[in-house]
Amino acid sequence: MTQTHALLHGLVVNSHGRHCVVESDDGSRRICHPRGKKSQAVVGDRVQWRAAPAGQGEEGTIEAVLPRDNLFYRQDEVRTKAFAANIDQILVLLAAEPVFSEGQLARALIAAQEQGIAAIIGLNKEDVPDAFAQAWQRLAAYRVMQDGESQPLYPVLRLQLESASGGTDFAALQARLQQRRTLVLGPSGVGKSTLINRLIPEAQAQTAAISQALNSGRHTTTTTWYWLPDANEDGVAAPRRAAILDSPGFQEFGLRHIQPQQLTRWMPDIHAHAQGCRFHNCTHIHEPGCAVQAVVQDEATHGAIARSRYQLYQRFLAELQGR
Numbered sequence: 396m397t398q399t400h401a402l403l404h405g406l407v408v409n410s411h412g413r414h415c416v417v418e419s420d421d422g423s424r425r426i427c428h429p430r431g432k433k434s435q436a437v438v439g440d441r442v443q444w445r446a447a448p449a450g451q452g453e454e455g456t457i458e459a460v461l462p463r464d465n466l467f468y469r470q471d472e473v474r475t476k477a478f479a480a481n482i483d484q485i486l487v488l489l490a491a492e493p494v495f496s497e498g499q500l501a502r503a504l505i506a507a508q509e510q511g512i513a514a515i516i517g518l519n520k521e522d523v524p525d526a527f528a529q530a531w532q533r534l535a536a537y538r539v540m541q542d543g544e545s546q547p548l549y550p551v552l553r554l555q556l557e558s559a560s561g562g563t564d565f566a567a568l569q570a571r572l573q574q575r576r577t578l579v580l581g582p583s584g585v586g587k588s589t590l591i592n593r594l595i596p597e598a599q600a601q602t603a604a605i606s607q608a609l610n611s612g613r614h615t616t617t618t619t620w621y622w623l624p625d626a627n628e629d630g631v632a633a634p635r636r637a638a639i640l641d642s643p644g645f646q647e648f649g650l651r652h653i654q655p656q657q658l659t660r661w662m663p664d665i666h667a668h669a670q671g672c673r674f675h676n677c678t679h680i681h682e683p684g685c686a687v688q689a690v691v692q693d694e695a696t697h698g699a700i701a702r703s704r705y706q707l708y709q710r711f712l713a714e715l716q717g718r
């Protein structure tokens with residue numbers, strides 16, 4: 396009879412196809428496979444796992460995925476797939492160049508809003524002044540949105556990651572990363588690797604260890620978990636260890652699980668005016684007495700809802716209605 400090993404707790408720090416790399420409390424990592432066909436764990440998941448019976452290698456089996464605080468999806472034309480869980484905030488990294496897609500940014504912010512977590516925007520390459528000024532201007536609608544305490548809802552941090560200081564707001568960024576688990580996203584070329592290597596000197600070693608554990612030999616191309624070095628110099632561990640989840644490429648966030656009539660709830664600038672509509676189930680597209688359309692069209696309130704934001708709303712609504 397084979398001896399079954401005890402159930403252990405772990406954290407998924409990488410997933411690759413159906414394998415996961417699970418980190419135990421002592422920091423050791425091993426490949427685990429999900430039991431059954433459906434229970435796919437994603438990076439950030441807390442799991443219960445069991446070591447493989449003696450003689451069957453160093454691998455393990457994921458027996459259960461513990462309840463999640465939140466879950467993020469990416470989507471392409473064909474399907475929606477979960478890719479990260481249990482996150483405290485999202486950092487969308489953009490740059491003066493290449494020119495960013497406001498659609499991708501808005502999707503990420505909607506996903507964060509819907510899961511009830513904070514989002515911050517980093518704008519890198521302050522040293523390219525003209526392009527930086529244009530990008531800053533394109534973020535105007537985001538810079539003015541406020542939360543319930545009249546604080547910026549989406550702080551926009553000015554960065555110059557390839558400089559000694561890191562940029563005007565680099566210290567503010569570091570402060571916001573403390574004790575939080577941050578999913579970092581951004582299109583190619585914005586300086587994501589520069590940021591990760593700056594924050595986590597041993598990032599490349601951590602990635603190499605994962606690749607080795609997965610026996611893939613190549614660079615990992617899926618979302619990866621990195622622990623941030625402890626900021627406390629007195630050696631006292633922070634109550635919640637800060638981590639960065641690096642997600643390669645800019646994931647198109649999946650929004651298909653959102654009900655069309657709920658969409659404005661996650662777009663606060665639109666939502667702020669929706670209460671004034673004549674019909675409580677107004678879609679803000681064609682109805683008479685629609686306060687949202689009135690604000691968008693009225694020159695006097697110009698800027699209360701940026702035209703580009705309303706266009707994004709129309710686009711996302713059509714997508715959700717057409718599913």
Ligand SMILES: Nc1nc2c(ncn2[C@@H]2O[C@H](COP(=O)(O)OP(=O)(O)OP(=O)(O)O)[C@@H](O)[C@H]2O)c(=O)[nH]1
Nearest residue numbers: 520522555556557582583584585586587588589590
């Ligand atoms: N001018 C300027 N260039 C920067 C700055 N930070 C990074 N870069 C450059 O931007 C380019 C992209 O940086 P990466 O860190 O490789 O960006 P990435 O987002 O990881 O891009 P991918 O590897 O394509 O995903 C590189 O040529 C960097 O040297 C900055 O503060 N100013």
Ligand SMILES: [Zn+2]
Nearest residue numbers: 672677679685
């Ligand atoms: Zn309306």
